[in-house]
Amino acid sequence: METLIDWSRAQFALTAMYHFLFVPLTLGLSFLVAFMETLYVKTGDEKYKAMTKFWMTLFGINFAIGVATGLIMEFEFGTNWAAYSWIVGDIFGAPLAIEGILAFFLEATFFAVMFFGWDRVSKKFHLLSTWLVAIGSNLSALWILVANGWMQYPVGMSFNPDTARNEMVNFWDVILSPVAVSKFLHTVSGGYITSSLFVLGISAWFLLKGKEVWMAKKSIIVASIFGLLASLFVVATGDEAAYQVAGKQPMKLAAMEGLYKGEDGAGIVMIGVLNHAKTAENNEEPYLFEVTAPKMLSLLGYHDLNAFVPGIKELIYGDESRGIEGVAAKIERGKKAKEALAWYKKAKAEKNEVAAQEALKVFRIYEKELGYGYVEKPTNLIPPVGLVFYSFHLMVGLGIWFIALFSVTLIVSLKSDITNNRAFLKVALWSIPLGYIANEAGWVVAEVGRQPWAIQGLLPVGVAVSNIDSSMVQVTFWLFLLLFTTLLIAEIRIMTTQISLKAKGESHV
Amino acid sequence: MLAINSKATDPSDAKISKLFYKAPYMLLKQIKEACSLYADGFASMTLGRTLWKVVAIKLFVLFALIWPFLHTGPKTVEAKEALAVSKLLDK
Numbered sequence: 001m002e003t004l005i006d007w008s009r010a011q012f013a014l015t016a017m018y019h020f021l022f023v024p025l026t027l028g029l030s031f032l033v034a035f036m037e038t039l040y041v042k043t044g045d046e047k048y049k050a051m052t053k054f055w056m057t058l059f060g061i062n063f064a065i066g067v068a069t070g071l072i073m074e075f076e077f078g079t080n081w082a083a084y085s086w087i088v089g090d091i092f093g094a095p096l097a098i099e100g101i102l103a104f105f106l107e108a109t110f111f112a113v114m115f116f117g118w119d120r121v122s123k124k125f126h127l128l129s130t131w132l133v134a135i136g137s138n139l140s141a142l143w144i145l146v147a148n149g150w151m152q153y154p155v156g157m158s159f160n161p162d163t164a165r166n167e168m169v170n171f172w173d174v175i176l177s178p179v180a181v182s183k184f185l186h187t188v189s190g191g192y193i194t195s196s197l198f199v200l201g202i203s204a205w206f207l208l209k210g211k212e213v214w215m216a217k218k219s220i221i222v223a224s225i226f227g228l229l230a231s232l233f234v235v236a237t238g239d240e241a242a243y244q245v246a247g248k249q250p251m252k253l254a255a256m257e258g259l260y261k262g263e264d265g266a267g268i269v270m271i272g273v274l275n276h277a278k279t280a281e282n283n284e285e286p287y288l289f290e291v292t293a294p295k296m297l298s299l300l301g302y303h304d305l306n307a308f309v310p311g312i313k314e315l316i317y318g319d320e321s322r323g324i325e326g327v328a329a330k331i332e333r334g335k336k337a338k339e340a341l342a343w344y345k346k347a348k349a350e351k352n353e354v355a356a357q358e359a360l361k362v363f364r365i366y367e368k369e370l371g372y373g374y375v376e377k378p379t380n381l382i383p384p385v386g387l388v389f390y391s392f393h394l395m396v397g398l399g400i401w402f403i404a405l406f407s408v409t410l411i412v413s414l415k416s417d418i419t420n421n422r423a424f425l426k427v428a429l430w431s432i433p434l435g436y437i438a439n440e441a442g443w444v445v446a447e448v449g450r451q452p453w454a455i456q457g458l459l460p461v462g463v464a465v466s467n468i469d470s471s472m473v474q475v476t477f478w479l480f481l482l483l484f485t486t487l488l489i490a491e492i493r494i495m496t497t498q499i500s501l502k503a504k505g506e507s508h509v
Numbered sequence: 510m511l512a513i514n515s516k517a518t519d520p521s522d523a524k525i526s527k528l529f530y531k532a533p534y535m536l537l538k539q540i541k542e543a544c545s546l547y548a549d550g551f552a553s554m555t556l557g558r559t560l561w562k563v564v565a566i567k568l569f570v571l572f573a574l575i576w577p578f579l580h581t582g583p584k585t586v587e588a589k590e591a592l593a594v595s596k597l598l599d600k
Contacts, residue, residue: 057556064560068567075576082583086593115557116550120542164593342598374599463596466583479575483567490563498556 004470005461008080011477013447015072017440018484022066022491024439027141027188028195028230029059030134034127035222041127051215053118054502055199056130058495060115065491070144072480080473084454084464091157091168092147095175099143106136141191142184149180152450153248154458159367161344161360166458179244183446186237189230190442193402194435196227200409201432202499204425211503213419220413220428228406234399239300245449246301249456251315251381252449253301255388259311260286262319266309267292268300269393274386280312280379312385316378327378334373337366371458383451391444398438405431 033056040048074096077085085092113121113129121129150156156173157166168174200223206216245253253259258274259266272290298307310324318326340363347355375381409428412418418425450456454464551557583589 060557061560064564067564068571072571082589083593083596086589087597112547112550116546116553120546120549164590164597338597338599345594345598370597467592467596476575483570483575487563487567494556494559494563 004468004473005465007470007473007477008076008465009461011080011473011480012073012076014477014480014484015069015076016443016447018480018488019066019069019073020439020443021436021488022062022069023141024191024194024435025062025198026059026066026137027191028193028226029055029062029198030130030137031192032195032199032222032226033059034130034134035226036219037127037130039218039222041123047214048218051218052130054215055219056114057498058198058202061491061494061498063111065487065494069484069487080466080468081454081464082466084459087164087459087464088154088157088166088455090165091150091154091174094168094171095143095147095150099140099147102136102143103140106139107133110136138188141188145184145187146175146177146180148446149177149183150174151455152183152446153177153179153244154455159370161341161363162348179248182237182240182244186234186241187442189234189237190435190439192230193227193234194439196223196230196406197402197431197435199223200227200406201429204428205499206503207419208422208425208429209503210419211505217413217418220409220418224406224409224413227402228410231399231403231406235403238396238399242300243303246309249450250310251312251383252388252445253297254310254312254315255383255385255449256392256445257297257309258286258385258389259297259309260313262309262311262314262322264298264308265295265306266297266301267294268296269389272393274389276386280316280382312382316381327372327375327381330369330372331375331378333366333369334371334375336373337363337370338373340366341370369457371453371455371460371463374460374463375452380452383449388445388449391441391448395438395441395445398434398441401431401434402438 033052036048036052036055039045040052077089077092110129110132113126114133117126117129154166155177156168156170158169159166174180199219203216203219203223206212207220242253245256254262257266257269258272258278260278260280269287270291270293272292273288275285275288278284278286295305297309299305301307301309308322310319310322314322314324316327318324318329340359344356344359344363347353347359405428408424409418412421412424452460452462454461554561583592
């Protein structure tokens with residue numbers, strides 16, 4: 001069973017991570033292209049039109065290669081996670097269906113006008129289409145992230161023991177969940193940063209080659225303004241995301257910081273190396289080396305410099321003096337919920353209504369902790385601390401780097417001739433992959449940090465997974481790896497060809 | 510019903526009735542223009558052709574080659590419910 005769960009997890013992680021190599025560029029480049037086209041419509045300068053068309057071509061390549069990679073995840077819900085799909089499909093399906101409809105109608109309609117309509121529709125209608133494609137792409141992301149936000153913080157539903165499904169009782173609770181809102185804003189702004197780095201890096205390459213200098217300089221200004229705004233916004237949304245995590249997923253926050261023992265006025269590790277011998281059960285030091293910013297974790301998680309931040313030990317074993325309940329008690333209640341559910345099902349099958357109602361009463365008392373009933377021992381609720389800790393710190397470190405990079409780029413490009421600074425241009429070029437790395441690291445924090453839950457507190461992955469042959473999952477894992485890697489290589493090759501053609505002054509659309 | 514005959518005396522009625530007759534033709538014209546936008550757009554594609562080939566190959570690989578391996582979970586509603594119940598009851 002462990003093999004099946006691990007391979008199913010690995011396959012989903014692989015699919016999601018490859019899919020998210022394509023998505024951020026779509027989210028941000030669509031807006032950058034819309035800004036550029038707005039400059040064209042405002043000034044009437046044909047050079048802006050050529051600039052817009054070039055970046056639009058790269059946007060189109062990314063869109064075409066990336067399209068349908070997300071579809072595979074939806075397949076996987078039905079095949080590898082069939083129990084999950086049944087138990088939460090009523091809630092999870094609604095945002096995904098809206099996403100499909102919005103993505104199809106809004107993007108498909110205006111996408112065609114954007115690419116084919118240059119000389120067929122008015123300038124203003126074309127510009128409107130470009131903006132609608134950008135808005136449509138981002139709205140698609142909204143619904144996906146609403147679904148993901150619900151997995152982190154399930155609200156607006158009620159469990160129906162007859163159908164064994166969670167049913168949506170309040171649509172607005174689901175879409176306006178604070179976790180979903182902060183996740184959406186944080187994720188899309190991450191995409192804007194990635195796209196700005198992409199435009200900045202490629203423009204830097206043009207300047208290093210001494211080609212398309214006007215376009216590259218203008219693109220750098222647009223990208224650095226957008227990138228800087230997005231980088232600052234990502235700090236604000238990251239703060240809100242951490243606040244939500246502290247309240248709703250405290251174990252994730254503890255793992256993000258490698259915090260085993262809770263503290264009042266807890267500090268944030270700025271740089272550190274975890275001691276891998278450390279567990280919740282021993283008294284080893286948690287870090288081999290660390291530089292800490294005092295009280296910053298309390299401030300980040302609770303907006304209070306002196307707030308108590310529970311560590312892994314308190315969350316697992318409880319701390320009466322702090323009013324924190326240990327997991328063992330929740331496991332006990334979860335088991336009672338499970339037993340009551342079994343009793344209810346048996347009574348229903350025997351058409352014993354009186355017994356069924358009695359069982360239902362008991363079930364309703366304990367149902368909130370049903371998910372804990374499947375947890376064998378409390379320490380199973382600790383996510384992989386090392387992976388979450390390093391991913392979180394990598395993401396934050398890169399975020400700081402992006403603010404510095406965009407700030408310096410903007411100042412240099414406005415105050416002097418950026419073409420003279422070749423070392424700086426090389427740094428900008430090599431920063432392209434860093435945006436992707438930060439995005440992926442963010443997803444690792446979000447998803448690995450809530451393990452072993454498929455739905456936080458409600459459904460562990462062991463219950464969510466299908467009963468299928470693990471060898472089938474292994475085969476498709478390798479097939480997907482091959483397919484996605486081929487697509488990624490195709491994307492990079494087609495893009496670099498188009499960029500080289502542009503440098504040679506050849507037509508590329 | 511709108512006044513759609515020659516007896517319409519109010520000039521605004523006449524305008525509305527004219528629009529009423531014209532609307533289907535205008536709609537057809539718009540649809541025709543939209544179709545030609547797509548047709549001309551596809552016909553004049555260069556890089557787009559390569560991208561469409563990539564999309565087609567990708568979908569073929571996904572649905573024809575990989576899908577049969579994936580399609581191993583429960584298929585009917587009853588089977589899905591039975592699986593979920595058995596998992597929830599730890600059976």
